[in-house]
């Protein structure tokens with residue numbers, strides 16, 4: 572099998588490199604993946620608008636919805652390159668571009684597609700979404716969600732609390748899971764998905780600072796929020812299948828992003844080992860260091876193959892369930908391993924803030940080290956992902 576990129580993909584990579592050179596300030600290192608927040612929202616939006624204008628932001632969507640009908644393979648290459656250069660903007664609206672949009676194309680009405688897909692594709696502030704699944708008592712046990720949606724004429728009335736909602740403070744729209752039938756025989760049977768305007772009266776967003784002081788996620792309260800009935804996505808009480816699809820899309824998107832970002836970090840670590848001496852010899856001559864860097868290179872190649880394989884399966888019309896979980900686990904592992912090896916090589920420099928003049932690799936290792944525990948929880952913990960792999964990949968029975 573020939574895994575080399577074709578002319579089209581190589582040209583795209585080159586275009587993205589030039590874009591990064593032209594649009595990003597010198598020494599740029601910010602990455603939403605690592606940074607855990609978007610510090611300069613205006614800049615992020617300015618860049619996402621430009622990505623949209625080039626037809627890159629949602630390139631695999633049909634042209635009528637703002638895409639350019641590119642293959643998912645091409646999109647995967649784009650995602651890897653964007654992450655390699657740390658180009659912001661693409662990930663700010665990740666809920667919209669990566670799972671809300673694709674799910675609307677599968678389950679949405681014509682009106683929903685006509686209204687929301689072009690907004691997402693525009694890269695503008697009004698196209699930024701957040702995802703409201705988790706609640707104080709519904710994380711891994713997601714089917715336990717208690718937020719209620721009660722039909723009232725032409726509307727639903729939403730009441731409840733969500734938590735850990737990434738980017739809710741930036742989002743214009745919310746992709747919300749709520750309980751529509753509290754008496755359903757099985758708790759995942761009475762769940763539905765809604766589109767909620769974050770500007771609706773009764774929506775309150777409170778910041779939560781993560782364990783290293785960044786504002787990435789929030790708690791969101793819904794107090795008697797009126798949502799038009801036509802904002803229900805798919806069928807009432809049948810949102811669970813839709814949610815599983817959305818989660819598979821979300822988990823798919825982590826591999827290209829992680830691969831691209833950490834491919835660059837590894838290249839920089841290798842250079843660092845080449846010009847940093849320990850006991851009179853460059854680190855790069857130390858066999859232990861060489862083996863550790865080689866291990867990371869192998870991990871990254873595996874992740875890249877996983878990313879390509881899943882893109883291929885989706886392009887064949889298949890729904891990759893356990894593969895999405897596998898990619899998520901591998902992405903989290905790669906992030907952790909680069910962080911740990913990087914910290915071993917950099918020593919105390921790995922603890923220096925990216926903004927400090929003493930930071931090495933522009934703070935990439937500190938960012939990875941602080942970021943990997945949270946990354947391994949978001950979109951499903953390793954235990955939950957492995958349970959999916961055991962069940963759907965290995966055919967083992969359900970464990971609970």
Ligand SMILES: Cc1cc2nc3c(=O)[nH]c(=O)nc-3n(C[C@H](O)[C@H](O)[C@H](O)COP(=O)(O)OP(=O)(O)OC[C@H]3O[C@@H](n4cnc5c(N)ncnc54)[C@H](O)[C@@H]3O)c2cc1C
Nearest residue numbers: 702703704705710711735736737945948949950951952954
């Ligand atoms: C950076 C970040 C961003 C996030 N963004 C969002 C977002 O935008 N929207 C959103 O809705 N949520 C978001 N989340 C929340 C995330 O989805 C949940 O934190 C996650 O699903 C885990 O749920 P929990 O925190 O309630 O932990 P729990 O479910 O309470 O889990 C605690 C521990 O128990 C383990 N565990 C639980 N059940 C089982 C089981 N059956 N078998 C084995 N082990 C088990 C877990 O693996 C974990 O180690 C985000 C989280 C993070 C860290």
